[in-house]
Amino acid sequence: MNGEIDFIMMYVTHDAFRRDLARLEAAASDGRASTPGVRAGWENFKTQLHVHHTVEDTWLWPRLTELVKDRPGALALLADMESEHARLDPMLEEFDRALAEAATDLTERAKALTAVLDGHLEHEEEEALPLIQEMLTPGDWSEFGRTMARRQGVRGAAVYVPWIKDGMPREDQRRFLGELPAPVRALDRLIWTPRYRRRHLWE
């Protein structure tokens, strides 16, 4: 037994994607999609999603693929993870174009994007996370976390941490912050969150 992997960072990140798309959909249906706050929220959503999927595609799925070489079902699942990521990219670009043209069907497009992203996140949580639990050690999982942190860098973390906490119940915030090193928590409290709030994303 290698001990259990705690997927808290994966879940809070997925929930932040879901929250952002709910905000996008609400903004579109209220006719606020082109306000600076909504544009900035959308740009940040794309950046966060890109970082998350890039590290999964370059580190996580390849690592698992190595370990399940003789299991066709698991290999098919990992191929699905990559193709679901690839399916989202053109939808993001199309939404960008529609936003630039102030298209009249932004609400429907936001709904379609939500349906595809939700489907992917659910698939990942229900099938890929159990496979990760089975095949990787908590040490491997920490390495994935460090790879994600390196990809974000300090500038990325300065947005990622307050973005995750945005709209989160206080108890969940405490649990999330408990996963971070004390100096990061201090930076977040003193600098990152105040700066993030001043950007008024999605407002």
Ligand SMILES: [Fe+2]
């Ligand atoms: Fe994920």
